[in-house]
Amino acid sequence: xxxxxxxxxxxxxxxxxxxxxxxxxxxxxxxxxxxxxxxxxxxxxxxxxxxxxxxxxxxxxxxxxxxxxxxxxxxxxxxxxxxxxxxxxxxxxxxxxxxxxxxxxxxxxxxxxxxxxxxxxxxxxxxxxxxxxxxxxxxxxxxxxxxxxxxxxxxxxxxxxxxxxxxxxxxxxxxxxxxxxxxxxxxxxxxxxxxxxxxxxxxxxxxxxxxxxxxxxxxxxxxxxxxxxxxxxxxxxxxxxxxxxxxxxxxxxxxxxxxxxxxxxxxxxxxxxxxxxxxxxxxxxxxxxxxxxxxxxxxxxxxxxxxxxxxxxxxxxxxxxxxxxxxxxxxxxxxxxxxxxxxxxxxxxxxxxxxxxxxxxxxxxxxxxxxxxxxxxxxxxxxxxxxxxxxxxxxxxxxxxxxxxxxxxxxxxxxxxxxxxxxxxxxxxxxxxxxxxxxxxxxxxxxxxxxxxxxxxxxxxxxxxxxxxxxxxxxxxxxxxxxxxxxxxxxxxxxxxxxxxxxxxxxxxxxxxxxxxxxxxxxxxxxxxxxxxxxxxxxxxxxxxxxxxxxxxxxxxxxxxxxxxxxxxxxxxxxxxxxxxxxxxxxxxxxxxxxxxxxxxxxxxxxxxxxxxxxxxxxxxxxxxxxxxxxxxxxxxxxxxxxxxxxxxxxxxxxxxxxxxxxxxxxxxxxxxxxxxxxxxxxxxxxxxxxxxxxxxxxxxxxxxxxxxxxxxxxxxxxxxxxxxxxxxxxxxxxxxxxxxxxxxxxxxxxxxxxxxxxxxxxxxxxxxxxxxxxxxxxxxxxxxxxxxxxxxxxxxxxxxxxxxxxxxxxxx
Amino acid sequence: xxxxxxxxxxxxxxxxxxxxxxxxxxxxxxxxxxxxxxxxxxxxxxxxxxxxxxxxxxxxxxxxxxxxxxxxxxxxxxxxxxxxxxxxxxxxxxxxxxxxxxxxxxxxxxxxxxxx
Numbered sequence: 036x037x038x039x040x041x042x043x044x045x046x047x048x049x050x051x052x053x054x055x056x057x058x059x060x061x062x063x064x065x066x067x068x069x070x071x072x073x074x075x076x077x078x079x080x081x082x083x084x085x086x087x088x089x090x091x092x093x094x095x096x097x098x099x100x101x102x103x104x105x106x107x108x109x110x111x112x113x114x115x116x117x118x119x120x121x122x123x124x125x126x127x128x129x130x131x132x133x134x135x136x137x138x139x140x141x142x143x144x145x146x147x148x149x150x151x152x153x154x155x156x157x158x159x160x161x162x163x164x165x166x167x168x169x170x171x172x173x174x175x176x177x178x179x180x181x182x183x184x185x186x187x188x189x190x191x192x193x194x195x196x197x198x199x200x201x202x203x204x205x206x207x208x209x210x211x212x213x214x215x216x217x218x219x220x221x222x223x224x225x226x227x228x229x230x231x232x233x234x235x236x237x238x239x240x241x242x243x244x245x246x247x248x249x250x251x252x253x254x255x256x257x258x259x260x261x262x263x264x265x266x267x268x269x270x271x272x273x274x275x276x277x278x279x280x281x282x283x284x285x286x287x288x289x290x291x292x293x294x295x296x297x298x299x300x301x302x303x304x305x306x307x308x309x310x311x312x313x314x315x316x317x318x319x320x321x322x323x324x325x326x327x328x329x330x331x332x333x334x335x336x337x338x339x340x341x342x343x344x345x346x347x348x349x350x351x352x353x354x355x356x357x358x359x360x361x362x363x364x365x366x367x368x369x370x371x372x373x374x375x376x377x378x379x380x381x382x383x384x385x386x387x388x389x390x391x392x393x394x395x396x397x398x399x400x401x402x403x404x405x406x407x408x409x410x411x412x413x414x415x416x417x418x419x420x421x422x423x424x425x426x427x428x429x430x431x432x433x434x435x436x437x438x439x440x441x442x443x444x445x446x447x448x449x450x451x452x453x454x455x456x457x458x459x460x461x462x463x464x465x466x467x468x469x470x471x472x473x474x475x476x477x478x479x480x481x482x483x484x485x486x487x488x489x490x491x492x493x494x495x496x497x498x499x500x501x502x503x504x505x506x507x508x509x510x511x512x513x514x515x516x517x518x519x520x521x522x523x524x525x526x527x528x529x530x531x532x533x534x535x536x537x538x539x540x541x542x543x544x545x546x547x548x549x550x551x552x553x554x555x556x557x558x559x560x561x562x563x564x565x566x567x568x569x570x571x572x573x574x575x576x577x578x579x580x581x582x583x584x585x586x587x588x589x590x591x592x593x594x595x596x597x598x599x600x601x602x603x604x605x606x607x608x609x610x611x612x613x614x615x616x617x618x619x620x621x622x623x624x625x626x627x628x629x630x631x632x633x634x635x636x637x638x639x640x641x642x643x644x645x646x647x648x649x650x651x652x653x654x655x656x657x658x659x660x661x662x663x664x665x666x667x668x669x670x671x672x673x674x675x676x677x678x679x680x681x682x683x684x685x686x687x688x689x690x691x692x693x694x695x696x697x698x699x700x701x702x703x704x705x706x707x708x709x710x711x712x713x714x715x716x717x718x719x720x721x722x723x724x725x726x727x728x729x730x731x732x733x734x735x736x737x738x739x740x741x742x743x744x745x746x747x748x749x750x751x752x753x754x755x756x757x758x759x760x761x762x763x764x765x766x767x768x769x770x771x772x773x774x775x776x777x778x779x780x781x782x783x784x785x786x787x788x789x790x791x792x793x794x795x796x797x798x799x800x801x802x803x804x805x806x807x808x809x810x811x812x813x814x815x816x817x818x819x820x821x822x823x824x825x826x827x828x829x830x831x832x833x834x835x836x837x838x839x840x841x842x843x844x845x846x847x848x
Numbered sequence: 849x850x851x852x853x854x855x856x857x858x859x860x861x862x863x864x865x866x867x868x869x870x871x872x873x874x875x876x877x878x879x880x881x882x883x884x885x886x887x888x889x890x891x892x893x894x895x896x897x898x899x900x901x902x903x904x905x906x907x908x909x910x911x912x913x914x915x916x917x918x919x920x921x922x923x924x925x926x927x928x929x930x931x932x933x934x935x936x937x938x939x940x941x942x943x944x945x946x947x948x949x950x951x952x953x954x955x956x957x958x959x960x961x962x963x964x
Contacts, residue, residue, distance in 0.1 A: 484935050489922070554870060554888050557910040557917035557924075580870040584908035584919040592919055596905040841873035841884060842861045844956075 045070025048310025049142030086197030900938030
């Protein structure tokens with residue numbers, strides 16, 4: 036017999052919890068939902084666009100009645116719960132019907148606060164909370180002319196804007212002297228007011244409502260100073276009150292809201308609560324992103340998983356009034372120890388203020404140009420040290436220079452037919468359509484429905500920005516993402532567990548971290564395999580079945596299923612004998628094409644898989660080894676001829692390249708890793724777009740890190756100058772090792788350096804000599820095991836099953 | 849059910865241990881290769897070795913549960929039914945497998961109505 040779960044409150048927070056629960060445990064509960072409104076779950080945040088005539092009710096329905104049926108959820112609309120009986124474990128409807136529960140979820144949301152002035156119960160005095168209110172407003176706009184909105188906050192301004200677009204003459208009444216004072220500082224507030232006045236709204240500031248006058252229906256609003264204004268409709272939008280009356284009556288502990296723990300449980304552990312009705316660690320929330328975070332945690336506990344915790348949220352605000360761009364987030368009250376960076380251009384309609392504390396972004400207020408809102412919000416949530424970028428901070432992400440962010444923040448300005456995902460040919464319009472049509476909220480949703488950002492991933496930031504701009508306040512980029520759908524742990528958490536608990540096999544990781552699927556998936560297994568062999572090179576056993584085919588078969592799979600073979604050419608320096616061996620192999624094994632690669636190697640394409648071991652044997656006999664051109668591994672070290680031949684050369688860059696390649700070949704990495712050594716600052720080997728680049732100078736060597744060509748070119752950062760070749764090797768080994776130990780799987784050095792900061796890398800490599808030497812030592816230990824030529828091993832018969840068919844039927848092919 | 853079973857022509861393809869756990873081996877034939885998979889529960893499945901997306905060799909994919917991920921563009925294909933996992937759409941023909949002792953037998957007649 037299944038347990039019974041009852042949800043009181045058919046709104047966004049409660050229903051999101053059920054959706055999250057169904058993802059985890061679709062069969063665990065018999066679920067019944069009670070909603071006071073006559074509609075299935077709709078997107079309350081989009082009531083403003085409905086009022087403004089930009090969307091219809093149907094557009095904002097999130098879960099249709101069919102959805103409830105499909106998921107076997109019993110839905111009672113128009114059905115208010117009047118009592119929770121905790122002893123009998125039942126809920127009672129207003130009509131007197133009683134329903135039993137084993138677990139109860141309270142998501143009763145909030146009520147608009149109606150100021151209890153005389154006349155507040157007259158016809159035509161409403162809040163702005165639900166579809167019924169919107170209907171009343173749209174109806175009033177047809178028969179009446181004058182509207183007064185009490186409250187100059189987010190909700191009030193959106194209501195006022197909507198009523199104005201419905202043709203009413205609207206006056207906004209605000210108690211204080213500046214609008215949206217909780218989200219905006221004074222200057223931004225002034226600019227907002229000026230542009231709303233220009234749109235046609237009237238304002239009465241510092242006006243205290245004293246009385247609403249009328250016979251049956253409202254006629255006037257009177258103020259404390261004796262003045263008055265005519266009104267056919269009064270919308271009270273002065274705030275919301277968490278709706279916890281029902282819970283309080285049932286004896287649950289309530290303060291400003293229904294008090295919940297980090298697991299979203301009330302003081303009765305069978306009763307959970309999420310959404311605007313709750314108070315968590317002293318805070319109540321009225322925006323959607325925190326509610327979704329709560330929903331996730333609550334579902335985790337309802338599914339008996341028990342490891343999710345809600346720790347509160349940082350929130351941001353966007354005003355949904357078409358034509359006005361406004362964004363605010365964090366704390367901008369200033370105060371001791373804070374600094375302001377301000378750009379103020381009232382005539383140009385732009386105001387930006389960033390509040391810093393201890394080199395971190397504390398708050399942001401943007402008006403007119405909000406394109407960087409998401410970026411600031413991310414810096415704030417992640418607590419990024421901004422001291423190195425503070426001079427460019429105010430000008431936004433696009434102005435960070437060559438650090439690879441260029442072009443990322445153009446989401447809002449892009450036209451619908453602009454291509455976002457260049458791998459799969461997905462346009463912005465298709466993404467926006469999928470988001471609104473299919474009700475998508477997360478990056479993963481967009482990836483699986485549209486394929487955008489699902490291939491090389493370089494457009495991920497852009498897709499997130501499109502989500503952000505399409506959903507407005509509904510979308511919050513997850514702070515740190517789980518490895519995959521098999522777990523809620525992040526890459527960093529998984530790696531820490533492997534290291535701290537000395538986990539040495541994929542199965543023990545699955546067991547210890549309670550993986551949701553018994554074999555993991557194609558996303559997590561390669562990552563886990565890498566974390567295991569890089570953390571415990573001497574103990575962990577490589578699992579070929581958890582490697583992508585290229586690494587399992589030690590060649591690059593091509594679109595026709597054949598493989599490519601790229602032998603190592605140390606430092607790019609070769610001999611006639613080696614070239615002859617390669618030429619002979621190309622003929623003997625029917626290479627379809629011979630290609631010179633960008634990394635100074637020779638690529639033999641179109642090799643049948645079955646012929647690979649024999650071909651490797653042939654090359655091995657002639658002294659050649661695997662080039663690892665197929666792996667998340669050290670690829671090539673590219674060089675120029677250097678001082679041996681070149682009249683400009685200052686050092687023997689070729690020998691340095693060979694030495695670095697002998698040092699590092701065979702090592703597995705989070706992603707591919709390329710090096711280059713140039714013999715002089717002319718830099719013919721292009722060392723400044725490599726993961727580790729060396730440029731010879733008269734007095735020694737200059738070391739560069741974190742560069743790449745590819746989709747998003749990034750020039751290296753200069754790490755330091757050293758004088759001897761031994762130092763170059765020591766620093767190279769230490770850098771490779773810290774990257775191997777700390778970067779996330781599939782994170783190249785460029786994004787890794789940007790994430791952790793150049794100063795961190797310098798701290799590890801330059802300032803901590805003992806640490807540097809320890810890193811070098813760990814790298815060499817790992818290399819002892821890794822430096823076996825995989826081609827030779829397979830030529831001698833290892834993994835023979837990989838390269839031979841199980842059976843040939845008939846004549847075969 | 850028995851009638852159908854009796855009409856099937858079974859071909860012996862090898863021992864179950866010949867197929868790596870969470871891996872695959874190929875049956876080569878002129879009409880298109882068949883990939884034989886073994887999962888962690890020692891279940892064996894057979895699919896035409898062509899991803900319904902762009903013909904990628906499914907035998908080279910990573911296997912987990914009852915799914916293989918194509919190495920070309922990460923489509924996930926159900927091993928038991930040949931169906932692409934939603935939201936992708938398409939299917940690969942599946943072939944009946946019979947295990948007697950530790951010997952694996954295969955029939956060349958696709959059985960999921962996907963034999964185009």
